[in-house]
Amino acid sequence: MTVYFYGADEVPYGCFSNFSDHGFGLDCVRWPTSEHYFQAQKFKGTRHADLIRRARTPLRAAELGRDSSKPLRRDWERVKDDVMRCAVAAKFRAHADIRHILLSTGDEEIVEDTTTDHYWGRGRTGNGKNMLGRILVRTRHQLRAELADTPDGDGCCPGR
Numbered sequence: 191m192t193v194y195f196y197g198a199d200e201v202p203y204g205c206f207s208n209f210s211d212h213g214f215g216l217d218c219v220r221w222p223t224s225e226h227y228f229q230a231q232k233f234k235g236t237r238h239a240d241l242i243r244r245a246r247t248p249l250r251a252a253e254l255g256r257d258s259s260k261p262l263r264r265d266w267e268r269v270k271d272d273v274m275r276c277a278v279a280a281k282f283r284a285h286a287d288i289r290h291i292l293l294s295t296g297d298e299e300i301v302e303d304t305t306t307d308h309y310w311g312r313g314r315t316g317n318g319k320n321m322l323g324r325i326l327v328r329t330r331h332q333l334r335a336e337l338a339d340t341p342d343g344d345g346c347c348p349g350r
């Protein structure tokens with residue numbers, strides 16, 4: 191059965207949300223959530239990125255990341271999927287409990303159940319791209335390969 195998630199506090203799959211309270215280290219610094227990492231990468235290397243990293247909540251990080259008065263890095267559209275892959279992989283590598291939840295979904299499809307996001311989620315029509323769900327599926331595959339110690343995980347984060 192397809193696994194749906196959205197709210198970060200939902201049990202058990204809220205941990206699939208980028209707003210879930212699971213920090214990790216990446217690029218030599220600590221990130222409170224994958225949302226903080228994702229939003230900050232839009233402005234990588236700037237003071238605004240640092241402000242996002244230090245935002246008190248993931249919602250605040252998202253608000254700062256969507257501030258249209260700040261210029262996005264020029265390659266954002268090209269790299270944003272890879273940035274999300276890195277964030278999600280780092281989060282699930284850092285926390286055994288949620289890694290277990292992700293692996294426990296077997297081979298099921300995973301869908302971010304939001305009507306407002308047609309790119310990262312299923313969107314209003316239900317036919318959205320569901321990129322976050324697809325990245326979670328790919329991460330699950332990668333983590334399984336790593337646990338089996340096979341050279342199938344892609345490990346690197348191009349475009350960062």
Ligand SMILES: Nc1c(N[C@@H]2O[C@H](COP(=O)(O)O)[C@@H](O)[C@H]2O)[nH]c(=O)[nH]c1=O
Pocket residue numbers: 196207208209225228252255256302307310322
């Ligand atoms: N879960 C969740 C959101 N969704 C998240 O927003 C991110 C995409 O940001 P952007 O590319 O800037 O639109 C991505 O992590 C997606 O999962 N947005 C919210 O305002 N509230 C929320 O509870």
